[in-house]
Amino acid sequence: MASTALEAPRGAPPGHATGEIIFRSACLAAATLLMAALAGVIVSLFIGGLPAFRQFGFGFLTSTTWNPVTEVYGAAGPIAGTLVTAFLSLAIALPLALGVSVFLVEFCPARISRPIAIAVELLAGIPSIVYGMWGLFVLAPWFAAHVQLPIAMHATPGGWVDKLFAGTPNGANIFTASLILAIMILPYMAAVFRELFMTVPPQVREAAYGLGCTPFEVIRAVVIPYVRRGMIGVVMLGLGRALGETMAVTFIIGNAHGFPHSLFDSGSTIASTVANEFAEATSDMHTSALIALGFVLFVITFVVLAIARLLLREEKH
Amino acid sequence: MDRAARRRIGNSIFVVLCGIATLIALAFLALILWTLLTRGVGGIDAKIFTMDQPPPGSPGGLRNAIVGSIIMCALGMAIALVVGILAGTWLAEYGAGTRYGAVIRFLNDVLISAPSILIGLFVYELLVAPFHGFSALAGGVALAFLATPIVVRTTEDILSLQPGALREAGMALGASRAFVIRTIIWKSARTGLLTAGLLGFARISGETAPLLFTSLGNLNNNYSQLTQPMASLPTTIFQFALSAYDDWQRLAWVGALLIAVAVLTINIVGRALARETRP
Numbered sequence: 001m002a003s004t005a006l007e008a009p010r011g012a013p014p015g016h017a018t019g020e021i022i023f024r025s026a027c028l029a030a031a032t033l034l035m036a037a038l039a040g041v042i043v044s045l046f047i048g049g050l051p052a053f054r055q056f057g058f059g060f061l062t063s064t065t066w067n068p069v070t071e072v073y074g075a076a077g078p079i080a081g082t083l084v085t086a087f088l089s090l091a092i093a094l095p096l097a098l099g100v101s102v103f104l105v106e107f108c109p110a111r112i113s114r115p116i117a118i119a120v121e122l123l124a125g126i127p128s129i130v131y132g133m134w135g136l137f138v139l140a141p142w143f144a145a146h147v148q149l150p151i152a153m154h155a156t157p158g159g160w161v162d163k164l165f166a167g168t169p170n171g172a173n174i175f176t177a178s179l180i181l182a183i184m185i186l187p188y189m190a191a192v193f194r195e196l197f198m199t200v201p202p203q204v205r206e207a208a209y210g211l212g213c214t215p216f217e218v219i220r221a222v223v224i225p226y227v228r229r230g231m232i233g234v235v236m237l238g239l240g241r242a243l244g245e246t247m248a249v250t251f252i253i254g255n256a257h258g259f260p261h262s263l264f265d266s267g268s269t270i271a272s273t274v275a276n277e278f279a280e281a282t283s284d285m286h287t288s289a290l291i292a293l294g295f296v297l298f299v300i301t302f303v304v305l306a307i308a309r310l311l312l313r314e315e316k317h
Numbered sequence: 318m319d320r321a322a323r324r325r326i327g328n329s330i331f332v333v334l335c336g337i338a339t340l341i342a343l344a345f346l347a348l349i350l351w352t353l354l355t356r357g358v359g360g361i362d363a364k365i366f367t368m369d370q371p372p373p374g375s376p377g378g379l380r381n382a383i384v385g386s387i388i389m390c391a392l393g394m395a396i397a398l399v400v401g402i403l404a405g406t407w408l409a410e411y412g413a414g415t416r417y418g419a420v421i422r423f424l425n426d427v428l429i430s431a432p433s434i435l436i437g438l439f440v441y442e443l444l445v446a447p448f449h450g451f452s453a454l455a456g457g458v459a460l461a462f463l464a465t466p467i468v469v470r471t472t473e474d475i476l477s478l479q480p481g482a483l484r485e486a487g488m489a490l491g492a493s494r495a496f497v498i499r500t501i502i503w504k505s506a507r508t509g510l511l512t513a514g515l516l517g518f519a520r521i522s523g524e525t526a527p528l529l530f531t532s533l534g535n536l537n538n539n540y541s542q543l544t545q546p547m548a549s550l551p552t553t554i555f556q557f558a559l560s561a562y563d564d565w566q567r568l569a570w571v572g573a574l575l576i577a578v579a580v581l582t583i584n585i586v587g588r589a590l591a592r593e594t595r596p
Contacts, residue, residue: 023495027407030400031421034469037462038424041435044442099338107332108339116339118588123346125584127523129551130573133558134349137356137566183345190342214328237430244432246526247555271434271526278438278530279451294438301432309426 042298049292051285060292066257068277073289075296077259081267082297084174084260085249086242089181093238097186101193106215117194124187132251135180140171140252143179148264167264172254175263180252181242189238192312196230197223233311240305244297246271270297350577357574360567365575370553373562379572382553385453389532389549390522392457397464397517402510404465405472410498413477422473428466436462437527445531453547456532463524464517471516475509476502508590515587522583523576525551550576 052060052073063074100120104113148169155162167173200223208222224231254266255276268276270293281287364378371377404421412418437459444455479502487497503510528534533546534556550572557569 017493020493020495023499024407024411027403027411030403031407031412031418031469033400034404034421034425034428034466037465038428038431040443041431041439044439045435048438048442096338096342099335100342103332103335103339107335116343119346120342121588122581122584125519125580126349127525127551127576127580129523129525129554129558130353130577131349133554133569133573134352136558138348138352183349186342187346214324216328216331217324219331240430244430244434246432246434247551251558271432274434274438275526275529278441279533291438291442294435297432298435301430301435302427305427305430306423308430309423313423313426 042295042302045291045295045298049288049295051288052292055285056289060289061296064259066273068281068283068286071283071285073285073292075270075289075293077257078268078270078273078293079296080259081174081253082243082269082271082300084267085178085181085253085269086239088175088178089185089242090235090239092178092182093186093189094235096182097189097193097238100186100190101197102219104190104194105197106219117191120187121191124191128184128245128247129251131180131184132248135176135248135252136172139180140176142171143176144169144171148173151264164262165264166262167266168254169264170254172252172266173264174253174260174267177249177253177267177269180248181245184245184248185238185241188241189234192234192237193231196227196234199230200226229311233308236304236308236311240301240308243301243304244271246275250275270294353570353574353577356567356570360571361574365568365571370548370557370568371564373560373565377568379550379553379568379575382548382550382572383575385532385548386522386550388543389453389456389460389528389547390518392454392543393460393464393521394514394518396458396461397468398514400461401465401468401513401517402472405469405513406476406498406503408469408473409476410494410502425466425469428462429470432526433463433524434526437530440527441530448544450544451531451533451546452544453532454543456528456547456549457543459527459531460521460524463527464521467517467520468513471513472510475506475513478509479506508593512587512591515583515590519580519583519587523551523580525555528552529555 056063056073060073060075061079062076063072064076065072065074066077067073104117104120108116148165148167148171151161151165152169155165204222204226205218208218213221249269250272253268253272255268255272256266257268257273260267274290274293277286278290281290364376366378366380366383368376368378369381370379404425408418408422408425412421440455440459440462444458445451483501483505484494484497487501488494492500528549529552532549532552534548534552554569554572554576557565557572560566
């Protein structure tokens with residue numbers, strides 16, 4: 001695309017160059033506004049959270065006490081909940097998303113591949129509150145009755161199973177929240193994986209088949225190495241989504257402030273804590289602590305998303 | 318077993334595993350849609366669209382939430398379309414290949430996936446705290462922040478696909494770049510720009526988290542006051558679904574169904590248009 005500045009030709013009508021300058025500046029201003037928006041988010045969260053950071057110092061990140069009554073706020077519980085649910089959901093969604101995208105690109109007959117791909121992409125757009133309701137009213141009761149109770153009944157008290165899976169059998173816990181998150185990021189990751197696999201040139205693939213490789217070997221030895229950096233990017237994108245997802249988690253994680261002690265323990269994430277308490281926070285310190293939580297979430301997701309985008313961008317060329 | 322047989326079997330196992338993964342994914346998604354339909358369709362009647370949200374135990378609908386959602390989404394889209402199309406135009410026409418353009422494009426990509434709850438907190442600090450009150454205006458601005466990056470990205474993609482010959486032809490006649498972009502490029506890409514708007518709209522129409530701290534929600538009907546709290550479908554669903562009342566929960570399912578249908582429809586229309594515009 002030509003990007004040299006075009007000077008107004010001689011004898012052009014007056015106002016010609018002025019119009020160009022105005023339009024160009026308006027476009028540039030709009031683009032700059034995006035940068036200002038991101039800067040605004042980080043600055044406002046930092047300023048809003050400053051009183052809490054001042055009051056609790058580094059202990060804000062390490063303390064597990066979160067008590068609005070005594071005005072003591074420590075974020076270790078929500079931070080641990082955020083990280084555990086995000087990584088657990090990634091561990092569940094990643095193999096499934098890889099399977100779906102490989103199936104669609106390599107094995108599926110073209111006639112049904114396209115409709116399935118479109119369905120998967122559409123479902124990535126369903127609002128998180130819908131997933132949350134399904135999780136609360138369908139998944140949680142089923143999980144409590146068919147997974148949690150049987151495990152609780154058969155576990156030896158004090159044994160490792162009992163410790164790992166202890167918790168009130170109502171289905172609202174860290175593990176079911178991770179399951180819902182996994183279902184939510186799965187279509188999204190599968191769609192981006194599929195796009196990525198389609199960037200592998202057919203010649204490369206055909207060359208491997210020409211040597212007598214099976215489809216499995218072509219994928220393992222040719223396709224995946226070809227897009228490896230991009231795949232890490234997709235994983236990071238999925239992680240970014242899982243870290244910041246709010247409504248679905250708020251519905252089903254159980255919303256307990258403490259540090260989660262087992263997989264079936266109820267807990268909280270940064271996003272769910274903010275969503276639950278923000279509108280009802282009455283003291284300034286409570287509000288500030290919640291905004292400080294937001295700042296922590298911003299720093300975590302920004303790093304993850306930035307790495308994801310850098311890896312994916314390089315892959316496109 | 319010889320090597321060839323082992324490789325063949327390994328391959329078959331892999332194919333089957335991939336197929337199973339696809340089935341699992343589709344099964345979960347079908348299950349969710351099925352639940353939505355079975356629990357939501359029964360509750361749809363005229364009252365949903367003609368009556369406001371009720372106190373527990375009395376009949377009512379979702380009219381104020383639906384209207385509130387439409388107002389705030391319209392407000393958000395109005396801002397997002399202006400800013401997003403201009404910024405996308407800058408990236409495609411002026412900033413392509415520049416360092417600043419690369420930075421903006423990168424930041425825009427990060428904004429696309431940034432957690433929406435943080436945008437809500439930002440707008441709270443920006444518009445709610447200083448003016449001491451939740452407002453529909455703040456809700457609309459929060460939605461604008463979420464829709465704009467998507468409009469920017471789609472606009473840039475679509476404009477970059479317009480043939481360079483169009484630009485050259487216009488400029489050869491002595492028109493300025495701005496004139497060529499406005500009258501030729503935008504016109505030739507208008508379906509694509511519409512798509513950009515639709516995708517942004519689909520993104521924000523189901524957003525809940527940022528509205529919780531900006532527009533809050535409102536049991537009464539006050540469409541005319543943008544400086545007052547306003548109900549929206551997602552925040553109403555949140556409130557009703559977590560309530561202890563059966564009739565409120567039923568309304569929440571109806572609301573969830575309406576939102577899911579709306580988002581899917583907008584997405585399908587947007588995609589159909591997008592396919593048409595690719596040269």
